[in-house]
Amino acid sequence: MLSKRSLVGVRLNFHTLAVLFFFLIGTQVFAADPAVVESDEAIAAGKSVFNANCKTCHKLDQKMIGPALRGVTDRQSAEWAKSFIKNSSAVIASGDEYATALFAEFNNTVMPAHTFLSDDDLNNLLSYIEFGDKVDPAAAAATAAGGEGAVAAGGGIPTEYLTVIVVVLVIVLLLILIVLGLIISVLTKYINKQDLDADDKEFVSQKFELGKLLKSDGFVIIVTALVIALVAKTAIDGLYSVGVQQGYAPTQPIAYSHALHAGTLEIQCQYCHTGVEIGRSANIPSPNICMNCHTHVQNVQGKDGISPEIQKIYDAVDNNKPIEWVRVHNLPDLAYFNHSQHVKVGGIECQTCHGPIQEMEVVRQHSALTMGWCIDCHRNTEINSQGNEYYDKLVQLHSDSKDALKVKDIGGLECAKCHY
Ligand code: HEC
Ligand code: HEC
Ligand code: HEC
Ligand code: HEC
Ligand code: HEC
Ligand code: HEC
Known part of the structure; x- marks a missing residue:
């Protein structure tokens, strides 16, 4: 006859296996790397992004300014690589050991x-x-035979195999669970035929309940661990985007519309943003500029009386108080940006950087305004050399090479040009 203890042993095993099973499923969900797919489209699309942003510093299989990149998702996770590419400084600042060593x-x-x-x-x-x-x-x-390159090319089990191995493991575990279940039911039947006291009977007849599993320590620990991992990941992702305000569109103190003024009424941007061609800052217009028109225009066409929104302009002028517009675009103090250099000298449209302002009811930050964004354009944009003698010479000097003169060729990637 079977002792109570060995029965408990069976139950424990069943329990542990169930917990292990859920744990494996859990780790598999987290370890899955669906990011890196081998499709011709993805590779071609990736290549053009690479050529535009990374080629100056990286090769796939050779060290340049930065390391050879192939195999990075074997060295680290795909998520890590993405965070690093997005903002390497943040990863390094977070104290990531691998990143600090690489840096x-x-x-x-x-x-x-x-x-x-x-x-x-x-x-x-x-x-x-x-x-x-x-x-x-x-x-x-x-x-490889030559010795070099073997390390860079190989390294670890390919992820496809890993997935297959884990799937097989899960299936085997499932089979074991089923067999154990069968054994338990056979054993229970067998024991039930014996003479048992009431205590033993109650013990034997208890069923495996989902409710019990949900309340069990193992299950609670695993769920807590998964939740903590998720929260941590969200928090870290959030930290990486601190300071990047793309899409920021605060409510302004007066419901002033660019769609109406710059769009429908076709008022030139420079009429209000007087600084764009002469200096660093574009300037936000003072209420006096609004008053050029709004001394006469007191409301939208077809409405009587003074519009409450336009009344706010009058109040500002009467009290000699500026309108407190909320700033939308704002570089950190460490960076220097000059409008006239880009608008007047460079001949770049406002919309290239600010998006379709003339269609916006409320101004919204269109570009990321990160360093990568500035650099990216400087790398790819030809300078506007028309009517500029200084550039004519440079262009001539440069005409030997097959590429057109880009902003990077006149120092547009030098740290000191953008940083004090
Ligand atoms: C201005 C040069 C430069 C550019 C441009 C650049 N990188 Fe890097 N990259 C580096 C350097 C240098 C390192 C080494 C780590 C460090 O010092 O920050 C690095 C490290 C990396 C790493 C980690 C490599 C490893 O072995 O783990 C990855 C991944 C990476 N870069 C991807 C990219 C991608 C993708 C782009 C384009 C979107 C890019 N980099 C653009 C200079 C650059
Ligand atoms: C009639 C005056 C006027 C005209 C014309 C005008 N703006 Fe503005 N602009 C303003 C005022 C007032 C603000 C501040 C309130 C706001 O953000 O809506 C502003 C804000 C902006 C901002 C956001 C500034 C910040 O806080 O970062 C940008 C960018 C901008 N304008 C671009 C343009 C462009 C591009 C045009 C031409 C297509 C244009 N503006 C035409 C008056 C004008
Ligand atoms: C060149 C002339 C001109 C200038 C400069 C101008 N506006 Fe206007 N604005 C108008 C006209 C015209 C209308 C009415 C459009 C209509 O009838 O639909 C108007 C309408 C408005 C309205 C809509 C009122 C409502 O009740 O919907 C607001 C708000 C406004 N302007 C604010 C401003 C502010 C703030 C400035 C200064 C930054 C400014 N405007 C500068 C011509 C101007
Ligand atoms: C090459 C990109 C670029 C172009 C082109 C550009 N801007 Fe800007 N603009 C910026 C950046 C970057 C800022 C943030 C500057 C800062 O915070 O120091 C900004 C800020 C502004 C602001 C907020 C006030 C200020 O000066 O900081 C206004 C208004 C503005 N731009 C209007 C315009 C108008 C109007 C044009 C076209 C005549 C224009 N911009 C063209 C990049 C650009
Ligand atoms: C849409 C493209 C574009 C973007 C975005 C851009 N720039 Fe430029 N930048 C130019 C062009 C074009 C010139 C060359 C103007 C000329 O002909 O001198 C230039 C020139 C400069 C120069 C002078 C470089 C030199 O060697 O004389 C500085 C500094 C500069 N940009 C800073 C910035 C900063 C900071 C940012 C990001 C906040 C930025 N730029 C974003 C296109 C861009
Ligand atoms: C074309 C202009 C430009 C050039 C060239 C440039 N930077 Fe920047 N840099 C910026 C801008 C704009 C920011 C602010 C970005 C932001 O707020 O996200 C910045 C931010 C930074 C930061 C703060 C960390 C971060 O990522 O926000 C560091 C560090 C930095 N730059 C270092 C450098 C170094 C080193 C060089 C030379 C290899 C350099 N920069 C060249 C425009 C430039």
């Missing part, structure tokens, strides 16, 4: 932030980094 290895070279890249861009980038421009196997074998 030191590359003489504290700051990799620009790429917060403007979308999640799709990042996934495509990782696909390109892992699967793009593959060296042909024969050549790879030759290098």
Whole structure:
């Protein structure tokens, strides 16, 4: 006859296995790396993002200004790589051991932030980094035989295999669970045939209940751990985007509309933003500029009396008090940006940076205004050399090379140009 203890043993095992099973499912959900896919489209899309933003510093299989990138998702997780690409300084500042060591290895070279890249861009980038421009196997074998490159090319079990292994493990566990369940029911039947006292009977006849599993310590611990992991991840993601205010559109003290004034009425931007061609700041107009028209225009066409919104302009002028517009665009103090350099000298439209302002009822920050955003444009934009003698010479000097003269060629990537 079976002792009570061995029965308890069976129950315990069943319990532990169930818990283990849920734990494995849980870790699998978190470990899954759906980001890096090997599809031709993703690789091609990733390549163009790479060429536009990363090529100056990185190659896939060779060290340049930055490390060779292939295999980064084996060295670290895809999520880590994405955070690092978006804002490496934040990852380094967080004290991440691998990142700090890498940063030191590359003489504290700051990799620009790429917060403007979308999640799709990042996934495509990782696909390109892992699967793009593959060296042909024969050549790879030759290098491997030569000794070098073997480490860079290989490393760890490929993720596809890992997934297969885990799936097989889960199936095996499920089978074990079923077999154990069968054994338990057979044993219970067998024991029930014996003479048992009331105490034993009650013990034997208890059922496996979902409610009990949900209340069990193991289950509670696992769920708590998963929740903590999720919260931590959300908090960390949030921290990376601190200071990036893309899309910011605060409510203004007066319901002033660019769609009406700059759109419908076609008033030139410079009429109000008087600084754009002469200096660093674009300027926000004083109430006096509004009064050029609003001494006469007291309301929208077809309405009588003074509009309450326009009354606010009168109040400001009467009390000699500025209107307290809420600032939308704001670079940190460490960065220097000059409007006239871009609008007058560079010939860049307001909309390139600010988006379709003439359609906005409320101004909204269109671009990320991160360093990566500035650098990206400087790398890709040809300078406006028309009618500028100084540039004519430079362009001539440059005409030997096949590329057009870009902002980067006149120093647009030098730290001191943008930082005091
Ligand atoms: C101005 C040069 C520069 C540019 C541009 C640049 N990087 Fe980097 N990158 C670096 C340096 C330097 C490092 C080494 C870490 C450090 O010093 O911050 C690095 C590290 C990395 C790492 C970590 C590599 C590893 O072995 O773990 C990844 C991933 C990476 N860069 C991806 C990118 C991608 C993707 C882009 C384009 C969107 C890019 N980088 C653009 C300079 C650059
Ligand atoms: C009639 C005057 C007027 C005209 C014309 C005008 N603006 Fe404005 N603009 C304002 C005022 C007032 C504000 C501050 C209130 C706000 O943000 O809506 C402002 C704010 C802005 C801001 C946000 C400033 C910040 O706080 O960061 C941008 C960008 C801007 N204007 C661009 C433009 C562009 C581009 C045009 C031309 C297409 C234009 N404006 C035409 C009056 C004007
Ligand atoms: C060049 C002339 C001109 C200037 C400058 C101008 N406005 Fe206007 N604004 C108008 C006209 C015209 C209307 C009425 C449009 C209509 O009838 O639909 C108007 C309408 C408005 C309205 C809508 C009133 C309502 O009740 O809906 C507000 C608010 C307003 N302006 C604020 C301002 C502010 C603030 C400034 C200064 C930053 C300003 N305007 C500068 C011409 C101007
Ligand atoms: C090359 C990109 C770029 C272009 C082109 C550009 N801006 Fe800006 N604008 C910025 C940046 C960056 C800021 C934030 C500046 C800061 O915080 O020091 C800004 C800020 C502003 C502001 C807020 C006040 C200020 O000066 O800080 C206004 C208003 C504005 N821009 C209007 C315009 C208008 C009007 C034009 C077109 C005539 C224009 N901008 C063209 C990038 C641009
Ligand atoms: C849409 C493209 C674009 C963006 C975005 C942009 N710039 Fe520029 N920038 C230019 C162009 C074009 C010039 C060259 C103007 C000229 O011909 O001198 C320039 C020139 C400069 C220069 C002078 C460089 C030199 O060597 O003389 C500085 C400094 C500068 N930009 C700072 C910034 C900063 C800071 C930002 C981001 C807040 C920024 N730019 C964003 C296009 C851009
Ligand atoms: C074209 C202009 C430009 C150039 C060139 C430039 N920066 Fe920046 N940098 C910026 C702007 C704008 C910011 C603010 C970005 C923000 O608020 O997210 C910034 C921010 C930073 C920060 C703060 C951390 C961060 O990511 O926000 C550091 C550090 C930095 N730059 C270092 C450098 C170094 C080192 C160089 C030279 C290799 C350099 N920058 C060249 C425009 C530039």
